[in-house]
Amino acid sequence: MLVFRQLFDATSSTYTYLLGDAASGEAVLIDPVFEHVRRDAALLRELGLTLSASLDTHVHADHVTGAWLLKQRCGSRIMLAEASGVANADQLLKHGDQVRFGHRHLEVRATPGHTASCLTYVLDDQSMAFTGDSLLIRGCGRTDFQQGSPAQLYRSVQQQILALPESCLLYPAHDYRGLTVTSVAEERRFNPRLGGEIAVGDFAGYMKNLRLAHPKLLDVAVPANQRCGQPENEAGLGAEPNWAHLRYSFAGVWEIDPHGLEEHVGDIQILDVREPDEFTGPLGHINGAVLIPLGDLGERAGELAKDKPIVAVCRAGSRSAQATTILQQAGFTEIANLTGGMLRWRAEGHPVEGGSG
Ligand SMILES: N[C@@H](CCC(=O)N[C@@H](CS)C(=O)NCC(=O)O)C(=O)O
Numbered sequence: 457m458l459v460f461r462q463l464f465d466a467t468s469s470t471y472t473y474l475l476g477d478a479a480s481g482e483a484v485l486i487d488p489v490f491e492h493v494r495r496d497a498a499l500l501r502e503l504g505l506t507l508s509a510s511l512d513t514h515v516h517a518d519h520v521t522g523a524w525l526l527k528q529r530c531g532s533r534i535m536l537a538e539a540s541g542v543a544n545a546d547q548l549l550k551h552g553d554q555v556r557f558g559h560r561h562l563e564v565r566a567t568p569g570h571t572a573s574c575l576t577y578v579l580d581d582q583s584m585a586f587t588g589d590s591l592l593i594r595g596c597g598r599t600d601f602q603q604g605s606p607a608q609l610y611r612s613v614q615q616q617i618l619a620l621p622e623s624c625l626l627y628p629a630h631d632y633r634g635l636t637v638t639s640v641a642e643e644r645r646f647n648p649r650l651g652g653e654i655a656v657g658d659f660a661g662y663m664k665n666l667r668l669a670h671p672k673l674l675d676v677a678v679p680a681n682q683r684c685g686q687p688e689n690e691a692g693l694g695a696e697p698n699w700a701h702l703r704y705s706f707a708g709v710w711e712i713d714p715h716g717l718e719e720h721v722g723d724i725q726i727l728d729v730r731e732p733d734e735f736t737g738p739l740g741h742i743n744g745a746v747l748i749p750l751g752d753l754g755e756r757a758g759e760l761a762k763d764k765p766i767v768a769v770c771r772a773g774s775r776s777a778q779a780t781t782i783l784q785q786a787g788f789t790e791i792a793n794l795t796g797g798m799l800r801w802r803a804e805g806h807p808v809e810g811g812s813g
């Protein structure tokens with residue numbers, strides 16, 4: 457079975473795509489974004505997938521790729537076009553290559569024109585293609601920098617993308633209006649720049665008069681992407697919490713599991729955010745836990761020490777996840793959520809104060 461997820465970066469309107477082969481657990485990410493590497497790694501872990509490679513469709517001008525950082529975290533190989541001339545890539549791709557993940561693969565098609573080294577990745581059964589900025593939904597990438605060429609882009613789109621089966625779904629690298637997917641049939645009919653009877657001369661005229669401002673991040677993104685997203689100064693990357701073994705969840709919360717909490721129980725403030733009758737009820741509570749019900753936490757957060765990490769606890773782990781957000785807003789930095797709450801704490805046999813059974 458194919459695992460497929462479409463992920464979004466709201467800052468640059470970039471889509472990142474996760475493709476996995478459930479049978480083997482191998483996955484690839486197309487166009488990961490540097491700031492979302494933690495999110496993407498958490499999702500891969502939650503889905504039980506191993507990242508074998510990250511693939512960029514091109515040298516992006518508007519965001520920094522997550523390729524290098526993913527390699528540090530997941531050991532994934534960095535792949536993009538040979539024609540990109542970048543440093544730090546592990547495999548340079550050419551038209552006709554295949555990128556395997558488990559029993560599935562993506563076919564590499566060269567689709568230059570937005571940049572000189574743009575690639576489109578086509579799924580093995582031609583049911584989906586990842587077009588980067590070569591074809592956007594009812595649009596296409598600009599051609600006014602990074603060796604862009606309207607004539608080349610026209611040819612690429614007609615011969616490599618719109619020549620795919622009509623039912624093939626097309627997933628772009630960006631959409632600025634909130635659309636998520638299109639198809640070959642739709643773009644052949646409705647793309648105002650490249651569909652219908654539009655000829656290369658019409659297209660070139662359109663593209664020469666787009667009058668777009670340069671991307672805000674151009675001067676930062678292009679040099680960073682020429683190193684596949686390796687920062688010039690790597691010192692800031694150590695900002696991961698190290699007071700316990702924590703995991704960053706896809707929901708954006710640092711999580712600790714019962715075993716990790718018990719290991720550190722003496723050095724941590726345990727904050728129970730249930731109601732008083734639950735605290736003294738059948739599930740009991742963790743020895744030494746301070747009770748502040750979630751509804752009172754905003755006002756009473758000052759009762760907690762700032763110099764000791766806090767783990768928030770509730771019945772099943774959802775109210776306590778919200779508690780971590782409230783604590784963050786109140787200026788606390790070392791905070792985590794007990795995964796699965798008291799239910800999991802007890803199920804795994806950790807000691808309980810009060811309670812029954
Ligand atoms: N305002 C955006 C501009 C983004 C932009 O220029 N995007 C490129 C892709 S890297 C493009 O081709 N856009 C086509 C369009 O906006 O029609 C930014 O500052 O990042």
Ligand SMILES: [Fe+2]
Pocket residue numbers: 514515516517518570589597
């Ligand atoms: Fe682009």
